[in-house]
Amino acid sequence: MYCAFTLLFPVILLVSFCMADSAYIHEHFLPCLSQHFSNSTSRSKLIYTPNDKSYFEILNSTIQNPRFSSPLNPNLCIIITHFHASQVQATVNCSQKHGIETRIRSGGHDSEGFSYVSDVLFVILDLRNLRSIKIDVDQKLAWVEDGATLGEVYYSIAKKSENLGFPAGVCPTVCVGGHFSGGGYGHLMRKYGLAVDNIIDAKLVNIEGRILDRQSMGEDLFWPICGGGAVSFGVVLSWKIRLVYVQSKVTVFSLVRNLELNETKKLVHKWQYIPINLMMIC
Ligand SMILES: Cc1cc2nc3c(=O)[nH]c(=O)nc-3n(C[C@H](O)[C@H](O)[C@H](O)COP(=O)(O)OP(=O)(O)OC[C@H]3O[C@@H](n4cnc5c(N)ncnc54)[C@H](O)[C@@H]3O)c2cc1C
Numbered sequence: 001m002y003c004a005f006t007l008l009f010p011v012i013l014l015v016s017f018c019m020a021d022s023a024y025i026h027e028h029f030l031p032c033l034s035q036h037f038s039n040s041t042s043r044s045k046l047i048y049t050p051n052d053k054s055y056f057e058i059l060n061s062t063i064q065n066p067r068f069s070s071p072l073n074p075n076l077c078i079i080i081t082h083f084h085a086s087q088v089q090a091t092v093n094c095s096q097k098h099g100i101e102t103r104i105r106s107g108g109h110d111s112e113g114f115s116y117v118s119d120v121l122f123v124i125l126d127l128r129n130l131r132s133i134k135i136d137v138d139q140k141l142a143w144v145e146d147g148a149t150l151g152e153v154y155y156s157i158a159k160k161s162e163n164l165g166f167p168a169g170v171c172p173t174v175c176v177g178g179h180f181s182g183g184g185y186g187h188l189m190r191k192y193g194l195a196v197d198n199i200i201d202a203k204l205v206n207i208e209g210r211i212l213d214r215q216s217m218g219e220d221l222f223w224p225i226c227g228g229g230a231v232s233f234g235v236v237l238s239w240k241i242r243l244v245y246v247q248s249k250v251t252v253f254s255l256v257r258n259l260e261l262n263e264t265k266k267l268v269h270k271w272q273y274i275p276i277n278l279m280m281i282c
Helices: 002-036 055-061 085-098 150-160 176-181 219-225 264-271 275-281
Strands: 076-081 101-105 122-126 133-136 141-145 199-205 235-242
Touching: 002 076, 002 085, 055 076, 085 101, 085 122, 085 199, 085 235, 133 150, 141 150, 150 176, 176 235, 199 219
Parallel strands: 076 122, 101 122
Antiparallel strands: 133 141, 141 235, 199 235
8 A cells, every 4th residue: 555655646746747837838828829929820730739639749750769759758748830930939938938948849860859858847849840941053052941851951952953062961851950050060071061161141039039140149159059059049940051062973882891801901091092082073
């Protein structure tokens, strides 16, 4: 009997906390959001609470580390899948006002789960619907929203020009949001550097809910969001990127050599002289 009680007590405590949290969210946070959200996007497409049928589907759809795809995440109250920058501003403002933490999620590839786990009450600010990509081939520039995947970025650029590309990571489902703000390395790194070396502007919602660009945020903020993890500074909405020249035909190959065959040393030595010449041809 004693054992049963000791096991039951924490469960009851947890459930009652959740109910209290849920009531607080419904009485304060959701009405605050409703005031700010325009009628153009229906609430059902924007806000997912644990009572909604598609809540777990939305939650788990981009979680890359299966360790976190458990429905037992008691501090998560709501997932908001924004369609407009103004909705992101509203979420930031209402979270601030009602003392609720936000977790920003773009592609959900963060292995530690920073974009979908917290020790305190929180909402997920999910950017999956902010994924437009606008390309200016003549200027060799593009504006890319944070919910776009790298695959979408590469494909969109390739559709416009077979001689333009962008130097970022190799995984097509990683999103621009976490990737660019963390640096972003990939196959074109030797020639063009990291993704952040080719970012020339960004739009960010700061803690006060204001939208800033590079000029209005200043270099002291622009510099750390390009590689230092933008999540510490605000929600990045989009990035302006410089496109780079690529050959229209690319040859990819992989060569497997066994260390036991004494060939490896010779091969690695020879390889040192090849890439530099390849870069000159490009
Ligand atoms: C399979 C796989 C392959 C990978 N390949 C590469 C690679 O080739 N090169 C490379 O450099 N990296 C690679 N990575 C690492 C990847 O770039 C990072 O994990 C990146 O942070 C993922 O971004 P995301 O938006 O998909 O993830 P998320 O989990 O959504 O975000 C990651 C972090 O960034 C924050 N964040 C997301 N969006 C925003 C935003 N709009 N504003 C502010 N903060 C934001 C989140 O809160 C979280 O802390 C790979 C990861 C995986 C799982």
